[in-house]
Amino acid sequence: MSDFTPNEMMTIAASRALTSEDVCFVGIGAPSAACNVARLTHAPDITLIYESGTIGTAPDVLPLSIGDGELCDTALTTVPVPEMFRYWLQGGRITIGFLGAAQLDKYGNINTTVVGDYEKPKVRLPGGGGAPEIATSSGQVYITMAQSKRGMVEKIDFFTSFGHGEGGDHRKRLGIDTKGPTLLITDLAIWKPDPETKEFTVVSLHPGVTREMVQETCGWPVKFAVELEETPPPTELELSTLRDLKARTDAAHKGGGPAAKRGAKDG
Amino acid sequence: MSDFTPNEMMTIAASRALTSEDVCFVGIGAPSAACNVARLTHAPDITLIYESGTIGTAPDVLPLSIGDGELCDTALTTVPVPEMFRYWLQGGRITIGFLGAAQLDKYGNINTTVVGDYEKPKVRLPGGGGAPEIATSSGQVYITMAQSKRGMVEKIDFFTSFGHGEGGDHRKRLGIDTKGPTLLITDLAIWKPDPETKEFTVVSLHPGVTREMVQETCGWPVKFAVELEETPPPTELELSTLRDLKARTDAAHKGGGPAAKRGAKDG
Amino acid sequence: MACFLPLSEAVKENLRDGDTAAFEGFTHLIPTAAAHEAIRQGVKDLTLVRMTPDVVYDQMIGMGMASRLVFSYAGNPGVGLLRRLRDAVENGWPRPVEIEEHSHAAMANAYEAGAAGLPCAVFRGYRGAELARVNPNIKSVTCPFTGEELAAVPAVRPDVTFIHAQKADKKGNVLVEGIVGIQKEAVLAAKRAVVTVEEVVEDFSGLHPNLCVLPHWTVTAISVVPGGAHPSYTHGYYARDNAAYLEWDEVAADRERFRAWMEENVMKAGPDDFAGRVAGLRAA
Amino acid sequence: MACFLPLSEAVKENLRDGDTAAFEGFTHLIPTAAAHEAIRQGVKDLTLVRMTPDVVYDQMIGMGMASRLVFSYAGNPGVGLLRRLRDAVENGWPRPVEIEEHSHAAMANAYEAGAAGLPCAVFRGYRGAELARVNPNIKSVTCPFTGEELAAVPAVRPDVTFIHAQKADKKGNVLVEGIVGIQKEAVLAAKRAVVTVEEVVEDFSGLHPNLCVLPHWTVTAISVVPGGAHPSYTHGYYARDNAAYLEWDEVAADRERFRAWMEENVMKAGPDDFAGRVAGLRAA
Secondary structure: OOOOOHHHHHHHHHHHOOOOOOEEEEOOOHHHHHHHHHHHOOOOOOEEEEOOOEEOOOOOOOOOOOOOHHHHHOOOEEOOHHHHHHHHHHOOOOOEEEEOOOEEOOOOOEEOOEEEOOOOEEEEOOOOOOHHHHHHHOOEEEEEEOOOOOOEOOOOOOOOEOOOOOOOOHHHHOOOOOOOEEEEEEOOEEEEEOOOOOOEEEEEEOOOOOHHHHHHOOOOOOEEEEEEEEOOOOOHHHHHHHHHHHHHHHHHOOOOHHHHHHOOOOO | OOOOOHHHHHHHHHHHOOOOOOEEEEOOOHHHHHHHHHHHOOOOOOEEEEOOOEEOOOOOOOOOOOOOHHHHHOOOEEOOHHHHHHHHHHOOOOOEEEEOOOEEOOOOOEEOOEEEOOOOEEEEOOOOOOHHHHHHHOOEEEEEEOOOOOOEOOOOOOOOEOOOOOOOOHHHHOOOOOOOEEEEEEOOEEEEEOOOOOOEEEEEEOOOOOHHHHHHOOOOOOEEEEEEEEOOOOOHHHHHHHHHHHHHHHHHOOOOHHHHHHOOOOO | OOEEOOHHHHHHHHOOOOOEEEEOOEOEOOOHHHHHHHHHOOOOOEEEEEOOOOHHHHHHHHOOOEEEEEEOOOOEOOOEOOHHHHHHHHHOOOOOOEEEEOOHHHHHHHHHHHHOOOOEEEEOOOOOOOHHHHOOOOEEEEOOOOOOEEEEEEOOOOOEEEEEEEEEEOOOOEEEOOOOOOHHHHHHHOOEEEEEEEEEEOOOOOOOOOOEEEOHHHOOEEEEOOOOOOOOEEOOOEOOOHHHHHHHHHHOOOHHHHHHHHHHHHHOOOOOHHHHHOHHHEOO | OOEEOOHHHHHHHHOOOOOEEEEOOEOEOOOHHHHHHHHHOOOOOEEEEEOOOOHHHHHHHHOOOEEEEEEOOOOEOOOEOOHHHHHHHHHOOOOOOEEEEOOHHHHHHHHHHHHOOOOEEEEOOOOOOOHHHHOOOOEEEEOOOOOOEEEEEEOOOOOEEEEEEEEEEOOOOEEEOOOOOOHHHHHHHOOEEEEEEEEEEOOOOOOOOOOEEEOHHHOOEEEEOOOOOOOOEEOOOEOOOHHHHHHHHHHOOOHHHHHHHHHHHHHOOOOOHHHHHOHHHEOO
16 A cells, blocks of 8 residues: 555545446536546446536546536537536436535535625635535535635635535425535545534544544534544555546646646636 | 419519528428528528528428428538527527418418317317417518418417407517518418508509409408509519429429428428 | 337336327437337327327327327428327317427427426417417416516426437437437436437447437437338438328328228337338438 | 628727626637737726636736626636636725626526527526525526426626637638537627637538537627637647646736736737647647
């Protein structure tokens, strides 16, 4: 087993949650890497969809944006954007919506809109893009992000997309019949919502990670499952697949390396 | 000048009303023949659209149906049917909707649905197809049909598509801002709506046609314009173009001759 | 996930008595072989949906399989009326058929809404048209910004849709080309979808990126039936059999002749007979 | 009717102070040359509409041309935030920009409704999302059949839309290929449409029948600007200039550096400079 970074562990843990049967609406950055590692290892038949309209895409290198040419070149078909949102997302055909977050609360609500007040923002973030409807129209939602107190907060500044709201049956009360966030994969742990309260609960710690490390990088008091597991470390295949993918990506995006590493999401 | 049939005169008179600037939503039968004669003579740049999705089509032979392969083969592009009705018809891009009719009243209202009562019809006709929205979304509507007392009636059995309703400003009162029927071309005459009452009025008699002939084949008391013109007879070019088109059509539709001659409309 | 099945199995597994079923095709690509298989299996009490019911719906209605028809234009394309449908509507023979009638714009929007997972379609339509009086499924909504009253119809959501297409690849992805009509929407709107194809190819690599492709996970079953759209046509494969449409006008004019024709050409035939019917219609 | 014009004339004739303008492109085919021409002409008080405002909107906003922005995701694709937009929203520099913010689904539906001639778009969206609280242009309608409450937004109807496309034919028909995004809808929704293209070909004969083609009578003006999408890309012509997007992040970080860059690369440049910028990005 080689050494691996927390970020690599995050991506690989996320990839394991995906199957060949999934139809996955992919955000850029960590979600995109995880989805493609899954495709290149245990889930070769997974369908990856990017909101630019590319359906069943199989990029050889990770896209820098949701509209890279590589996505279209390797897709089964590329449809107009209105069709993507009407027939494919709203039509209920997406099994997994895979999102990142700037701010996240313990009920899986996401903010990528503003830090501070909406009318007078301290930081104007890019906005929701596809997220508001991905969060409610996908069969379930997986979230992946690196932990930090700035990112994982008690109270998000803006509800860009709805997770479990105030917890419990809040989704149902709004008439939303999809499952919402069912999985959170960070660089330190795997989290699942409590069946009743829907509060994200740590169910597995990545190798070498302690409860304290999770709590120190999270803005709310963390709940841990009674039977806390340890995430299996990356296998050789997983790690080499991810690293080869990143290397191919860096080579292809001459001058684009930093962005690929930063893995910035775009709309 | 060769001899010509009333039907040929009708088709040629209708073709003259079209220009290269028109974007025409074409019904099968006489409208289709007229539109293609126009395209092959004085209006080479006319855009012909059939509701099957073919845009800018230039068939070498007349289609038997709105979805013949020839229409697709010669079209600029072929779009899905929902797009046709949403972006192209409802979007207000059609300058001329060209319709036939089973029953027509003097205000240009059309019935192609039933003869008799809707619930207990004497004859169940094919129905409206695209006509209800062609009649209200096209910039203006041209109608063409052979005259008969059974077809041109005082009161139609069913309002499949709306012309000028009860006349006057009835369209405006329903919030319809397109012009509606502005031209009726029969095998005997050219009719235009009275500017005030919107009642179809004969403005031109085809060569050799008398007022009596028009009245005898029409179910309502016919109004004639004060300055009644005579329709110029078909030119050599018009007639040979139409006849060549029909001959090519008959040859192409081996065994399909009767239908082509009948020129039955379909949806 | 699409599985490849003989047509008889694909129909048996996906079409049940009482279903709402769409056999879609817009003059082009009409799924005749699938409809004939349904006729042979004697399925009953169907609600048949289609924008342009034509010969195959005339046949199914004449065989008494339909209790209800949702449509916007019922004609024999290029020929005239549908005589079996008329007999059912005017005389209740062989059984009465209830009718829900729309305009093309409404049906197209209703399928589109079905594909889009919406409960209804909203469009500008039926203004001054009398169908709005006789069809209780035509209602309206008011634009909250302009106050304009727009037409609304329920989304079409068939239990099962049948279409015919040019080809599938080995994974079960389906390509539709030419006049694509409403077929994609009809498949996406349905709970189950059965596609007959002319042929199966290895994969779709090299296709233009913007073509009409249905991913394999949107299709329930695929059956290979060369010629399966006859007497309709398949763009790139064979031409329309115009003579057959004319012949139908005569066959359907008489109840006994109709039944004899059906016995001979449908009940005693099978999917394999279609290839021969289009042999003379293929491009040289 | 499309007429072929030099870009400076096409912009002058079709973009006016106070217009609502869309320069659309979805990562692919961004009409950079047209946006730069608009900057050179100093057009003012624009309402800029776009799903994914990126570098060119950052530039126009930074130059003080926009009083309002209608959008759903404002980012430098693959890089991060838009620093000139942030400066305008957070600090009012060089002028305040009013914001109307939507989700992608809403914007896509709003353009689609614009293309379809409807006053509003109806879709299932914004459930639990806070934009519905802060944007008064998000309302709802009730499905008259199921009672479900659906979201409604006004149709987008720009005064003028600019897009970049692969090619036009001599009549002015336009072909868009690859990631077609929302460009067709943006053109059809607009009162006027200006298209920059890589090249002009004799005609489109031989094209697959189902491609995204805009008939010449839907386009107001066409300008031939090879490379006109740079640093975005044109499928089939040249690749995306990822380095330029990274560079922009640094340029836009500082007001003075931004202005100097604009002076050098936009104000003193012209449409003819784009071909050179993509020379190294064309496929070998």
